[in-house]
Amino acid sequence: MPRQACKKGSHACDGVVRRNAEPIAYAHGFDWRPAYNCKQWFAEHSEQMTSDRGGMMKRYARPLRLLAITALSVFLGETLVMLLLPFLEPLPQHVKVLLDASLVTALVLPMLYYFLFRPMALYIGERDRTQKSLSKLSSAVEQTADAVVITGMDGVIEYVNPAFESYTGYTQVEALGQTPRILKSGKHNSQFYEALWKTILAGGVFRGELINKKKNGELFHAEHTITPLKDDSGSITHFVSVWKDIxxxxxxxxxxxxxxxxxxxxxxxxxxxxxxxxxxxxxxxxxxxxxxxxxxxxxxxxxxxxxxxxxxxxxxxxxxxxxxxxxxxxxPSMLDDLGLASALRWYVDSQGQRAGFIPQMELDSLKTRLPPELETAFFRIAQEAVTNVVRHAHARQVRVQLHRREQEMEMVISDDGCGFDAQGLQTRNARETSAGLLGMRERVLLLGGQIAIDSAPGRGTEIRVRVPVE
Structure with a gap:
């Protein structure tokens, strides 16, 4: 069914495209597209018509200018000949004609060269250079090892390179006219695609990892970069997706x-x-x-x-x-016998007595025990953080918080010690980074969590750990 814009006087012209008097929303691209809007339709097409008129004027401006200059040159030449004819009566008629033609030619040829042949030569040279650049760009896209997909605003595939065929098993003929939905694996929810489209429709660049499906049904991981293409007016016309199999x-x-x-x-x-x-x-x-x-x-x-x-x-x-x-x-046997909260309280209190800092504890009472690997990881992270406080921070107060969120456990360890350059530490290589910090990051990553270290010289340190739990 074609798209139908609401007509004046029919139904409530609320700016929404309708089919059989019902508002609709078009599937667009990967999984989601907002409803088409009449106001947007008129705005888009009015801009297109304006740009078409401007393009027509640009297209015919040079020939019209050349015609006017040639006519003016002939007129000036003929005028000059007419002014000279009274002084050339004794000359034969064929000499007058030859002189007339010579004067007109002498006036017209330089103008033709300057306004026709020279621009034409420059245009041909520029066209050759442009064709060479386009040929080089086309060869690069065709021969690159990464898959390249170009779609229109409606998400319909208009171009795929050979790498796409190699990765997915779909030929170019099979892919053209389809949408990237042919690669949909079902591993991403609608919120994921909605965020993707929201990013690129706003003119932003989407970077992320997608789980796609080949023609034979095999799943594969791909690292995607989707970039909007814009015309001279800044309007998005196409999307370019570049990705590689990881x-x-x-x-x-x-x-x-x-x-x-x-x-x-x-x-x-x-x-x-x-x-x-x-x-x-x-x-x-x-x-x-x-x-x-x-x-x-x-x-x-x-x-x-x-x-x-x-x-x-x-x-x-x-x-x-x-x-x-x-x-x-x-x-500590307390970790196995009584659980994470009791073990943390005992350990931080004992270290505070030994090192001389004041411990502050905010530990949620957990109704059920966490998995053993999760309790061990949280305890080892806290142990390493408190050990660093004792050795390096010289803090007066250490605060440990353990909270159970809806789908995650969060632990925050902060102190008022001397701190360190956390930003600079992240730019160093692994050999220069503390083994303890690397160990903490590794434990968190193994659990699928996130760790954030916020510190600066003179303002203490905060280590925030979030790990998903069922």
Whole structure:
């Protein structure tokens, strides 16, 4: 059915295109297009008609100017001959005709050269250069390894390059006249496409990753850049989409993430094992040694021996305390027994007593336990952040917040310490970046979350972590 604009006096002329007296909205491009508007239609077509008249004037201006100049030259030449004829009566008639033609030619030829042949030569040279540039551009688009798709304002495909055929399995004949909806995989919701169209219809450039579907049904990841094309008046006429297949890169990243997760799981298992060994074996041995030294001290025969035994007992007590602290740092049993909130409160309080800062805690009471990998990741991130505060920040107050949102967990750790150049840190390479910060980022990325580090010299540090949860 063709589009129908509302007529004056028919129905309510509310500016909406109707079919059978019902407002409609056209499918446009990938998935979404607002309803066509009469006011927009008249505005667009009035601009088009104005631009057509202007183009017609430009197209015929040069021939009309050339015709006027030639006529003026002939007129001036004939006028000059008529003025000279009374003085040339004794000359034969054929000489007068020859002289007449020579004068007219002498006047017309320079003007023809200047206004016709010279512009024509310049035009031909410019046209050749333009054709060479267009040929070079066309070859670049045809031979580029990235897929190139050009659509009209209605989203209908008008051009695809060979890379598109290679990636998707659709030939150029099959793709032309279709919309990019032929690649739709069903992995993106309507809000995604609505945001995409809102961006490009406003004249912006869309950059993002899409999951597309080939002709044979196989899914693939593509990195898209969609750019609006505008005419001389600034109106959008077409859209150019350039994209490349990044499926192999995504698979490699997923394999690397899987490997990293296994390494971290192995680390946690080893930490748990070492912590248990320190607590059970080493702790019990030192406790037994402490009891033996106390007994020996009580039964010592001389004060000097008793004093030495007392010093040894002090060393053993300090060593036993260090072993217990090390065991808790490696894997606090409270995290496994009582959960994340209790473990965070215990750890931050103990570090505050040791380092001398004032802890401030805002921890939501969780009705259900989080998955073990999520609790471990949040605890390790907090542990690394507080360790950096103790070592480098020299803060007086440390604030830890843990909140459960609708579909995510958020943890914020902030301090009033000396801070650091977070912006400069992001521009450095991996070798110059703190291993602790890299570890925090890696843990968050493995969980599909986001981490933001806000800091500057002299104004403290804030680390904000968001991780999706079901």
């Amino acid at each position: 499926t192999e890169r995504r698979r490699a990243e997923e394999a690397l993430q899987t490997f990293s997760q296994r390494v971290m799981d192995a680390q946690e298992a080893e930490r748990r094992h070492i912590a248990r060994e320190l607590h059970d074996e080493m702790g019990q041995a030192l406790t037994a040694l402490s009891i033996s030294l106390q007994t020996a001290e009580e039964t010592a025969e001389s004060p000097a021996a008793a004093e030495q035994l007392h010093q040894c007992l002090g060393f053993v007590e300090r060593l036993l305390q260090q072993v217990r602290s090390l065991s808790l740092d490696l894997r």
